[in-house]
Amino acid sequence: xxxxxxxxxxxxxxxxxxxxxxxxxxxxxxxxxxxxxxxxxxxxxxxxxxxxxxxxxxxxxxxxxxxxxxxxxxxxxxxxxxxxxxxxxxxxxxxxxxxxxxxxxxxxxxxxxxxxxxxxxxxxxxxxxxxxxxxxxxxxxxxxxxxxxxxxxxxxxxxxxxxxxxxxxxxxxxxxxxxxxxxxxxxxxxxxxxxxxxxxxxxxxxxxxxxxxxxxxxxxxxxxxxxxxxxxxxxxxxxxxxxxxxxxxxxxxxxxxxxxxxxxxxxxxxxxxxxxxxxxxxxxxxxxxxxxxxxxxxxxxxxxxxxxxxxxxxxxxxxxxxxxxxxxxxxxxxxxxxxxxxxxxxxxxxxxxxxxxxxxxxxxxxxxxxxxxxxxxxxxxxxxxxxxxxxxxxxxxxxxxxxxxxxxxxxxxxxxxxx
Amino acid sequence: xxxxxxxxxxxxxxxxxxxxxxxxxxxxxxxxxxxxxxxxxxxxxxxxxxxxxxxxxxxxxxxxxxxxxxxxxxxxxxxxxxxxxxxxxxxxxxxxxxxxxxxxxxxxxxxxxxxxxxxxxxxxxxxxxxxxxxxxxxxxxxxxxxxxxxxxxxxxxxxxxxxxxxxxxxxxxxxxxxxxxxxxxxxxxxxxxxxxxxxxxxxxxxxxxxxxxxxxxxxxxxxxxxxxxxxxxxxxxxxxxxxxxxxxxxxxxxxxxxxxxxxxxxxxxxxxxxxxxxxxxxxxxxxxxxxxxxxxxxxxxxxxxxxxxxxxxxxxxxxxxxxxxxxxxxxxxxxxxxxxxxxxxxxxxxxxxxxxxxxxxxxxxxxxxxxxxxxxxxxxxxxxxxxxxxxxxxxxxxxxxxxxxxxxxxxxxxxxxxx
Numbered sequence: 001x002x003x004x005x006x007x008x009x010x011x012x013x014x015x016x017x018x019x020x021x022x023x024x025x026x027x028x029x030x031x032x033x034x035x036x037x038x039x040x041x042x043x044x045x046x047x048x049x050x051x052x053x054x055x056x057x058x059x060x061x062x063x064x065x066x067x068x069x070x071x072x073x074x075x076x077x078x079x080x081x082x083x084x085x086x087x088x089x090x091x092x093x094x095x096x097x098x099x100x101x102x103x104x105x106x107x108x109x110x111x112x113x114x115x116x117x118x119x120x121x122x123x124x125x126x127x128x129x130x131x132x133x134x135x136x137x138x139x140x141x142x143x144x145x146x147x148x149x150x151x152x153x154x155x156x157x158x159x160x161x162x163x164x165x166x167x168x169x170x171x172x173x174x175x176x177x178x179x180x181x182x183x184x185x186x187x188x189x190x191x192x193x194x195x196x197x198x199x200x201x202x203x204x205x206x207x208x209x210x211x212x213x214x215x216x217x218x219x220x221x222x223x224x225x226x227x228x229x230x231x232x233x234x235x236x237x238x239x240x241x242x243x244x245x246x247x248x249x250x251x252x253x254x255x256x257x258x259x260x261x262x263x264x265x266x267x268x269x270x271x272x273x274x275x276x277x278x279x280x281x282x283x284x285x286x287x288x289x290x291x292x293x294x295x296x297x298x299x300x301x302x303x304x305x306x307x308x309x310x311x312x313x314x315x316x317x318x319x320x321x322x323x324x325x326x327x328x329x330x331x332x333x334x335x336x337x338x339x340x341x342x343x344x345x346x347x348x349x350x351x352x353x354x355x356x357x358x359x360x361x362x363x364x365x366x367x368x369x370x371x372x373x374x375x376x377x378x379x380x381x382x383x384x385x386x387x388x389x390x391x392x393x394x395x396x397x398x399x400x401x402x403x404x405x406x407x408x409x410x411x412x413x414x415x416x417x418x419x
Numbered sequence: 420x421x422x423x424x425x426x427x428x429x430x431x432x433x434x435x436x437x438x439x440x441x442x443x444x445x446x447x448x449x450x451x452x453x454x455x456x457x458x459x460x461x462x463x464x465x466x467x468x469x470x471x472x473x474x475x476x477x478x479x480x481x482x483x484x485x486x487x488x489x490x491x492x493x494x495x496x497x498x499x500x501x502x503x504x505x506x507x508x509x510x511x512x513x514x515x516x517x518x519x520x521x522x523x524x525x526x527x528x529x530x531x532x533x534x535x536x537x538x539x540x541x542x543x544x545x546x547x548x549x550x551x552x553x554x555x556x557x558x559x560x561x562x563x564x565x566x567x568x569x570x571x572x573x574x575x576x577x578x579x580x581x582x583x584x585x586x587x588x589x590x591x592x593x594x595x596x597x598x599x600x601x602x603x604x605x606x607x608x609x610x611x612x613x614x615x616x617x618x619x620x621x622x623x624x625x626x627x628x629x630x631x632x633x634x635x636x637x638x639x640x641x642x643x644x645x646x647x648x649x650x651x652x653x654x655x656x657x658x659x660x661x662x663x664x665x666x667x668x669x670x671x672x673x674x675x676x677x678x679x680x681x682x683x684x685x686x687x688x689x690x691x692x693x694x695x696x697x698x699x700x701x702x703x704x705x706x707x708x709x710x711x712x713x714x715x716x717x718x719x720x721x722x723x724x725x726x727x728x729x730x731x732x733x734x735x736x737x738x739x740x741x742x743x744x745x746x747x748x749x750x751x752x753x754x755x756x757x758x759x760x761x762x763x764x765x766x767x768x769x770x771x772x773x774x775x776x777x778x779x780x781x782x783x784x785x786x787x788x789x790x791x792x793x794x795x796x797x798x799x800x801x802x803x804x805x806x807x808x809x810x811x812x813x814x815x816x817x818x819x820x821x822x823x824x825x826x827x828x829x830x831x832x833x834x835x836x837x838x
Contacts, residue, residue, distance in 0.1 A: 003499070003502075003503070003526045003530070004523040004524070004526040004527040004530070005523070006507075006523075007502070007507070007519040007520070007522045007523035007526065008519070008520065008523045010507035010515065010519040011515065011516045011517075011518075011519035011520040011523065012516075013507075013515075014515030014516040014519060015515075015516040017515075018515075018516060080422070083422075083426070084422070088425075088426070088429035088432075096429065096430065096432075096433030096434075096436075096437075097430045097431075097433040097434040097437060097572065097767070098430075098767060098771075099430075100426040100427070100429040100430035100433060101426070101427065101430040101763050101764060101767050102764075103426045104423040104424070104425075104426035104427045104430065104760050104763065105423070105760055105763075105764055107422045107423040107426060108423040108756065108757060108760045111422070111423070153516065337527065338527060341520075341523050341524050341527045342801060342802070344520050344523065344524075345520060345521075345524055345802055346795050346801060346802055348516070348517060348520050349788060349791060349792040349795055349802060350792045350793075350795050350796035351792075352517075352788065352789070352792055353788070353789040353790075353791070353792025353793050353795075353796065354792070354796070356785065356789050357789070357828075357831075366775065369768060369771065369772065370771070370772040370775050370776070371772075372768060372772070373768040373769045373770075373771055373772025373773070374769075374772050376765050376768055376769050376772075377769035377772065377773070382761060382765060383761070383764055383765055383768060409776075412776075
């Protein structure tokens, strides 16, 4: 029975290694959260700059943009350091192939940031193109967080990562809504397509925040509910949403609304960031707690007196219903290791069940990714083109992105194969 | 841009490490396939021995049983060697925690094999209890194979493992059917519950073999179809199936049918094993091929002349539709690395999409496992008890196991929480 115990110990050691990896990933996620927040602010200020916000508050926001770019650069430097501080030895990271590819993508986007800013400085780029460039960088960063959430082997930590990823994704939709509002008021005229996009951003945001609410620990959720409670900021945002989204297409929009919209929305974004920071702290603590627990369990396992015993029989003689009847087996039976093995398989199965339930919450994004991957493979499209095709189809048919993605997967056999 | 390339290289290295792990797992799976086959035969011969087969062929099959036990022991020794030859260093195996727990379970069951045989020798065990004990050991071995199939990171190899796992699972249902037939004819009387179980084994077997047919490469599938084509063996099995499954409960069954049933079915099992061996060879070859490919891709990546270049911009400036417009960016652009990053993300997404599609085929078993895990956690049951509860409910309600499992998961909120 020593042999079974050897593998129980090895299993626990692997579990600890996986938790330690998760702890490293969580530290990275925390830093990415800060970076995304800084980029979202820079994107907003760049939009204000490009739209010139009807001439209002230009200087103030121009200075703010300069300061924001400096802040972004400082955090970008820290993010780069985190990346390059990673031990990229094969085997050190469970999902290395996917994680590192995502990071390669981010680094490439990051290298292009100075060129993007130069073109914004020169007003050589439409606000839409500038916004899209920032969106692409943030999407790359969120994809890194998603990899972490999708590969976490512990249900409790996975719950927290699902809550955090959805909050971050919801916040990004909020950031895009801020930009869209600036664009709408900045343009000074109501536009049907922009209104539709605006409503889509509100709906996507709310769906993410619902998933967050389902998986969040109590404290961040309570704070979020408090932040959502009616106050002056919420009132301004809701009023301007109504104005912007209901004005008949072609009608003028008051350019003076751009700055109050931007400022109120920025307060909201900052409040969201405080909650994200809380989630990140909770994540770190939970990793540390689980590692301590797993180490204690390993020590208990290694201290088992039965490790030295050499039993000659075990408890697998079973009746017709598959139940172990170890009691029949006599005195040479090594009960404790049998129980350890049973406990372990029970624990793993229960953990796996919980983990799959939690991960199911990531299913919507995965379905969209699968549909995208399918289109890319079958129709030789790039990632951007595949996403655009899905989104365009959803808009044309007035259906949700997820529904179109599901339809694509269901119709997979009808799509022509590659080549 | 060197930085992005660094992570592309790291991603490829991780991919190679994962494929090498898969190659080791595949070698293990091949050995387990042989071991399961030997155990299935020993189970069948033990049943014949315990039922005494109406006095027919007892000596011949008794000798065969002794020889089979010796063969089992030899393969068991090789399996143990494979297990103990594994480098259990944390991080060396991607899903170590689960894989090693499964192995601990198998080793514990293996240690109990001598005691099981001693009780069979002494006819101190009902044929049902002996069968159940063998079923439990085989289930433990199949769970190791399932872990491998579920964690394979390459869609092509995953397909093959899904085909192989389902073939092995189907063959195990076939082995159980062989035992059930021996029991039915050996008992000499028709029994309603046994008939129901028999039909259930035929149906489960066919479902597994359908999944195999869907995922198998052409050659093993062609051989399997050939083996299924009407011949003398198939004719005997089908005729005895009909006799055994349609006899009115309480009516006598001809004990003389036990040996023809066993012998014909054993020919079928041996034919299945030949196909399994072919699948195992194909698996090894595909692993080797993919490793060679991945190494070549890594070399090509490392030989990229652009690795030395230090570009100042990249292709992430995008228009409103998220499409990269790198052409605008001027001469300092390092096209090749941008393309490499894009190719990699396209490849990963397509691979992931295919992988999820393939893994969906494992969903049925996973759903049952999830339901089992849920029952274990919420009602403080052991794995065997939870499985029994699901199976009993399915039988009582005349529904499939998978449907009951889905209902359990859907009703999760109604089950009392643990504690």
